[in-house]
Amino acid sequence: MDKFKGALMVGFLRLFALLPWRAVQAVGAGIGWLMWKLPNRSRDVVRINLSKCFPELDPVALEQLVGRSLMDIGKALTESACAWIWPAQKSIALVREVEGLDVLKAALASGKGVVGITSHLGNWEVLNHFYCSQCKPIIFYRPPKLKAVDDLLRKQRVQLGNRVAASTKEGILSVMKEVRKGGAVGIPADPEPAETAGIFVPFLATQALTGKFVPNMLSGGKAVGVFLHALRLDDGSGYRVIIEAAPEAMYSTDTATAVAAMSKVVEKYVRAYPSQYMWSMKRFKKRPEGEQRWY
Template sequence: MSKLKYFLIAGLLRVAGSLSLATAQRLGRMVGWLLWKLPTQPRDVTATNLSICLPELTPAERAELLKASLASTGMTMFEVPLMWEWPVDKCLDLVKDTQGLELLDEAMADGSGLILLAPHLGNWELTGLFFSSRYKMAALYSPPNVPELEDYMIRVRGRLGSELVRGDRRGLAKLAALLREGGVAGILPDQSPRGAGNAFAPFFGMEVKTMTLVAKLMQRTGAKVLMTYTERLNNAEGFRLVVREAEPNLGSKDPVQASTAMNQSIEHCIRKIPAQYQWEYKRLRHRPPGEINPYNPDRVC
């Protein structure tokens, strides 16, 4: 059954990967409209996250953002097969504009390694391809829910030579070694961490479990850190790749201070293009013990 599931999913990815960007985004918007129109979990989670994280918006503004966010989620779903199946050059041609690339040259001028933090904002698969085409790079990843897809995912994401490493002791040792050599490490920083490497820090005003890995890597290797994301342009015109500075205390030895700085850095990016953030992810579910789970008010953490 597992092999059958793999061939079915891989086949669907290849079919979707044959689409044009305009067609993929059009289909994605249709899926997003269904997620918005029907009583779906992504709609409920997105609505909860927006009400907590962006309370300054009026109800009408949040309703509009909810719809736009689910449309963006649908487009991302259909863009991923393009990034995995299209030739690399064709993918890179979608980057029509860049901002802040000079920050990378400045950060690495003295031979330091660089940690690129890429939240689930815009098209993060294209972000990874862009930087792996320019630097010796490794990226932290979580294995897919379908184990048979792991080899496929590693192959397509690493076709420019970048290495994908798991978040275990061996994988983190590889990241540290690469950074000491002046390489680049890519990390998706807005996921709920597993294991003991975490601290509770505010994310849009709510205390949530946050990874401390980035600060530890900075302390161990002397690496610097920058934020990055790839913004979707209108009318299937392509994408804009953005690099931004992170908050200065991200490398602090105080885990709460470091985690707070990282969450603030992520927030600054999200507020630039809030409709393109992955709001349907339950980022706020791991709170300090005794606090209410915002997605299930009958339960405490």
């Protein structure tokens, strides 16, 4: 059954990739609009997350942001389908603006390992291709449940000579070894870790269990951290890649200080582009002791 589901999913992805770019976005926005208007669990999760993270919004403003977020999530899904099927250079051509490329080049020339840090904001699949066009990193990721989809992603994400590492013990070790020998890696900062692998730090108006993995690799200046995001342009023509050096506090040997600094940078970008974050993730499953679960 899983094999059939996987083949069906890959078939749908290939169909999306045949559409003109504006149609890809229109279909994605339409999917998101339906998710907004029809009862479904994703809409519930988005509402919960936004209401907790932006308590200052009145009910009307909150619902408008729910709608915009779901439509952007729909766009991210259909746009990512193209990034998973197209040749990498076709996706890279959609990057219309790049800010801070000198930061990445300086990090790569430093002689130290480079940790490219991103989050589930904008389009991380297009960002993957852009980042891999600048160096040959190991990209850290969580494998999808369907093998056919995982096989496709493994193939598409290494088109430019880079490698991928699944979020397993072996994958974690390969990423750490790459950084130690001066190579580059790419890691999302915002997946919720196991409680033993993270600590609660401020994020927007709440506390979020946040991973220690990235800060631990930077601790004491052992490697160089660089934040990267590919944000959707307002006119729908493509993306603006923003690159920023990790703040000094992320190199602290105090884990709480470093993790909080990482969370603060992600928060800054989410505040600036709130509808482009993947609010349908159950990002806040685990809560501080004594706090009621959200989902």
